Amino acid sequence: MPLSIREFEALARDRLPADVYDFVAGGAEDEVTLRANESAFGRLRLLPRVLRGPATRELGVSLLGMDATMPVLIAPTAFHRLAHPEGEKLTARAAAAAGAIMIVSMGSTVAIEDIADAGGQSLALWFQLYVQPDWAVTEALVRRAERAGCRALVVTVDLTVFGRRERDHRNGFHDLPEGLHCENLRGIAGERGVRQIESTPELSWEHIDRLRATTALPIVLKGLMHPLDAVMAVGHGVSGVIVSNHGGRQLDTAMATIDALPDVAEAVNGRIPVLLDGGVRRGTDVVKALALGASAVAVGRPVIWGLAVAGAAGVTQVLELLRDETDRALGLCGCACLHEVTRDLVQAAPC
Numbered sequence: 001m002p003l004s005i006r007e008f009e010a011l012a013r014d015r016l017p018a019d020v021y022d023f024v025a026g027g028a029e030d031e032v033t034l035r036a037n038e039s040a041f042g043r044l045r046l047l048p049r050v051l052r053g054p055a056t057r058e059l060g061v062s063l064l065g066m067d068a069t070m071p072v073l074i075a076p077t078a079f080h081r082l083a084h085p086e087g088e089k090l091t092a093r094a095a096a097a098a099g100a101i102m103i104v105s106m107g108s109t110v111a112i113e114d115i116a117d118a119g120g121q122s123l124a125l126w127f128q129l130y131v132q133p134d135w136a137v138t139e140a141l142v143r144r145a146e147r148a149g150c151r152a153l154v155v156t157v158d159l160t161v162f163g164r165r166e167r168d169h170r171n172g173f174h175d176l177p178e179g180l181h182c183e184n185l186r187g188i189a190g191e192r193g194v195r196q197i198e199s200t201p202e203l204s205w206e207h208i209d210r211l212r213a214t215t216a217l218p219i220v221l222k223g224l225m226h227p228l229d230a231v232m233a234v235g236h237g238v239s240g241v242i243v244s245n246h247g248g249r250q251l252d253t254a255m256a257t258i259d260a261l262p263d264v265a266e267a268v269n270g271r272i273p274v275l276l277d278g279g280v281r282r283g284t285d286v287v288k289a290l291a292l293g294a295s296a297v298a299v300g301r302p303v304i305w306g307l308a309v310a311g312a313a314g315v316t317q318v319l320e321l322l323r324d325e326t327d328r329a330l331g332l333c334g335c336a337c338l339h340e341v342t343r344d345l346v347q348a349a350p351c
């Protein structure tokens with residue numbers, strides 16, 4: 001078994017068709033933001049405390065009233081059947097085994113009901129939604145997620161137009177291969193592949209208000225980077241935000257998420273949970289994000305690498321690596337639990 005997420009990626013790269021690997025690994029345009037998400041973590045240094053004696057560490061976290069055993073969620077990524085024939089079913093099993101929250105992509109290649117079945121009662125599923133230009137489609141998706149037992153709606157707000165991923169253009173990778181579909185849209189918006197998911201350039205706070213009036217599920221906004229938008233989010237009654245630049249796949253040269261996090265956390269001031277995704281590859285990254293104001297983080301690509309390498313066991317291994325590394329980093333920072341991870345534990349590296 002690989003010893004790190006980096007090793008998982010290397011193995012997955014060997015196993016996946018080159019165009020699928022590029023689709024997953026790649027980012028928009030010059031991939032500046034893709035690289036920055038990871039390298040910005042590398043520019044931060046931990047400043048550990050000692051002699052505080054945490055014999056064991058508690059990694060549990062409660063988010064929107066749901067308990068998870070670790071502060072690492074599965075970020076929504078589309079098309080898991082590109083990585084493994086059973087796709088999202090296996091991801092759900094691994095999430096349930098780890099006690100992690102899984103955010104299911106609206107573009108999953110297994111239907112949300114089947115994912116919920118595979119994960120079982122104990123799995124907390126959140127459903128990721130792209131508001132569709134046709135409100136009837138949006139509403140039908142919300143109802144479907146509610147019926148399947150999803151416990152929160154994660155509304156992605158950074159895909160008002162599709163980012164230009166040049167690797168996909170070079171590879172001619174524009175649609176799902178024969179036999180794979182966005183199963184959540186089946187019966188709602190026809191039967192084709194990725195093209196079924198439409199962007200909504202006119203997306204605005206009115207859509208968020210309308211969604212709040214449509215569902216009792218807590219709403220989490222994903223893809224927000226600016227502190228003023230975070231303040232707006234609190235004002236519009238959302239239950240949480242995920243600081244995200246879509247893993248560098250949308251607006252290239254957008255700030256790294258870990259650099260954007262402190263101002264968002266300060267603006268939100270504890271009123272709702274702030275999560276982060278983008279470039280989290282080590283437990284030390286998790287601890288840095290917690291120190292800078294995140295309640296938890298989410299990982300996207302690492303889950304797909306795990307799935308490609310060893311199915312559910314691979315995803316479990318990825319999550320357990322992150323759990324072990326986070327536990328070790330907490331211990332070495334003198335923290336017994338997530339609340340003890342404070343701002344003073346992180347500094348920018350000297351140039």
Ligand SMILES: Cc1cc2nc3c(=O)[nH]c(=O)nc-3n(C[C@H](O)[C@H](O)[C@H](O)COP(=O)(O)O)c2cc1C
Pocket residue numbers: 023024025037075076077078105106107128156222244245246247248249277278279280298299300301302
């Ligand atoms: C292959 C792939 C598919 C993705 N699909 C979605 C999606 O359907 N919905 C969404 O909100 N974000 C999607 N994302 C973005 C992720 O949710 C997340 O923001 C990003 O992957 C985090 O960065 P990381 O991969 O460095 O962990 C996708 C990312 C990847 C790599």
Ligand SMILES: CC(C)CC(=O)C(=O)O
Pocket residue numbers: 078107159194197246249
């Ligand atoms: C279906 C796509 C829009 C999925 C996505 O968000 C991505 O590839 O980044």
